[in-house]
Amino acid sequence: MGRSNEPPRLPDGGFAAWSRDRLALARRGADECGDVWQLEPGVYVAATAGSCEDVLRRAQDFPKAPSPLFPPLKQSDGAPTAEERAHAHAARMRGLRAQAVAARIGEIAPRTARFADRWPAGQCVEVLPPVRHVLAETGLHYxxxxxxxxxxxxASQLFLAREVLIRPSRWVWPRWIPTPARRFRxxxxxxxxxxxxxxVRRRRSSGRLGDDLLGQMLRPTSRYGPLPEEAVLDTLPGITVATFETPSRAAGWILLHLARYPRAADRxxxxxxxxxxxxxxxxxxxxxxLPYTQALIREVLRLHPPSWLLTRRATRRTQLAGYTVDAGSTVLxxxxxxxxxxxxxxxxxxxxxxxxxxxxGSPAxxxxxxSFGTGPHACEGVALAMAMLTLLTAQTARRHHLSEPPGPEPGFEVTTFEGLATVGLRLRATPRG
Structure with a gap:
């Protein structure tokens, strides 16, 4: 017999229904059950703004899963310590904070403009690959x-490894098994x-550390001195892919809305x-x-957050929205x-x-x-992502009218596994007069 204060179970829910249409079941759960609902025993969904923010801000009770997509490599001379990793994170954040991004807008803008410049006029093209390429160029330059x-x-191969690794599979293998996808990664x-x-070694030996994010990580601090080489290297594969992978998904939705809402695109x-x-x-x-451009981006990301589902695990028995959540439970x-x-x-x-x-007409x-999370584990690259998306959106709308291919069916597939994306999205660009 279940606890009397456990979250409600959605009738006809469960993993089978979830696998058929995750977005529809998520909407049903929120509409019929409220703040928190039970997908399966020990698996709960935080469905409303209050319960989601509560989970994300309570990092001690609901920590981020300790399984990064690119875990630290095993090194013969030993992996970085937890303290060194913390210093590496702090150094990385110095290069990603809003002031640092603002100082380099003149480097970001020309690269995002290339997307609009390269779009073949009058042709219907699949947009996500060129978006991803331009944002990868932009992110890596940053x-x-x-x-x-x-x-x-x-970096392109790292992205491919990510796609192979997250591909849906009938089997969920223990983390220690070296599957082909993990070996490729x-x-x-x-x-x-x-x-x-x-x-890294060339920059350190020459003393020309650079003003980019890598330079920030190589710069010694008065308190801790220089970071060990492995602490610098271990932290960069994940952030490298993150600079263009999630923004590319977001850009797909933004460009689609420019095509579907021409008055908004004109503005x-x-x-x-x-x-x-x-x-x-x-x-x-x-x-x-560009307040309206940024407002449009926020509205698109409100409706279609690229990271639409985040996984947390309860470390202890606790309360969430008045319900009891046992230790070890998964909260989506x-x-x-x-x-x-x-x-x-x-x-x-x-x-x-x-x-x-x-x-x-000012931001409010x-x-x-x-869409970028909140609390201790909020997206650290939010300022960079917003700058890239704002410039890509503005420069594309400035040059082109966008439209969808004719026909009754959408020209793309919505995927929900490891992110909300418009796979196969095709759009036509007509130069503005």
Whole structure:
């Protein structure tokens, strides 16, 4: 007999229904059960804004799963200590904070402009591959500056390893089993690390550490001195892929909305007309003059958060939204349904970028927004991601009208496994007059 205060179970729910249509079942669970509902014994879904934020902010009770996609490589001279990893994270964050990103907008803008410049006029093309390539170029330049072209092929293989590793499978193998996908991941991680190692050593030996994120990590601090080489190398494969993988999924949804809402696209284009003709002259001040563009991006990400489901595990028996959650239980945090909480966002299914602006057209905070997480484990690259997406959106709308292929069926497939994406999305670009 179950506990009287356990979260409610969704009738006809469970893993079988979940595997058929995860988005639909998530909506049903939120609508019929409220804040928290039970998918299977020991597996719960935090479905509304309050319960999602509660889980994400209580990192001690609900820590992030300790299984990174690119775990530290086993080194003959020993892996970095927990303290060294903490220092590496702090150094990485210095390079990703909003002030650091703002100072390098003039480097980001020309690379994101290449997407619009390269789009063949009048042709219907699959957009995610070129988006991913441009954002990979942009992200790697931000991380590694002039060394980015050397590392770009290895980063592309890391992305492929990620895609192979997360591919749905009938079997869930224990983490210690070296499956073919895991061996492929390790080979690509080793190749990336081996390509990066001489760059680190060259910069240190020359004393020219650089002003990019890698330079921030190589710069000694007065308190801790220089980071060990392995502590620098271990932390970079994951963040390298993250700089373009999640933003690429987001960009697919944004471009689709530019095609489906031409009036909104026209308004973005009007803002973008004020950007410098030379993208390299763009500054953070110019980004501040794109409030509607940023509001449109936030609205798209509210409706279609690329990381629509986050996994946490309870470390102890605790309470969540008035229900008891046992130690070891899995809690699925669902920004997708939290963003559709009508208590937070009136008419939550309506696409309305204006909800993120106040009466004067300036940015305004409006309800829950969990597309980049929140709390101790919020996305550390949010400033970089927003800068890349804002510039890509503005420059694309400035140059092109977008449209979907004719026909009654959508020209893409919505996938929900390890992210919400528009796989196979095809759009046509017509130059603006």
């Amino acid at each position: 991380l590694f500056s002039e060394d980015a072209p050397t590392l770009l092929p290895f 390790t080979r690509q991680q080793v190749a990336f690390t081996n390509a990066l190692r001489p760059i 973005v284009a009007a803002e973008a007309a004020l950007l410098p003709a030379d993208p390299a002259a763009t500054t953070s001040t110019h980004l501040d003059c 945090v669902c920004p997708y349904t939290a963003h559709r909480d009508a208590r937070e966002h009136p008419e939550p299914d309506r696409f309305e970028p204006e909800r993120w602006l106040d009466d004067s 905070k409006c309800g829950a927004f969990l």
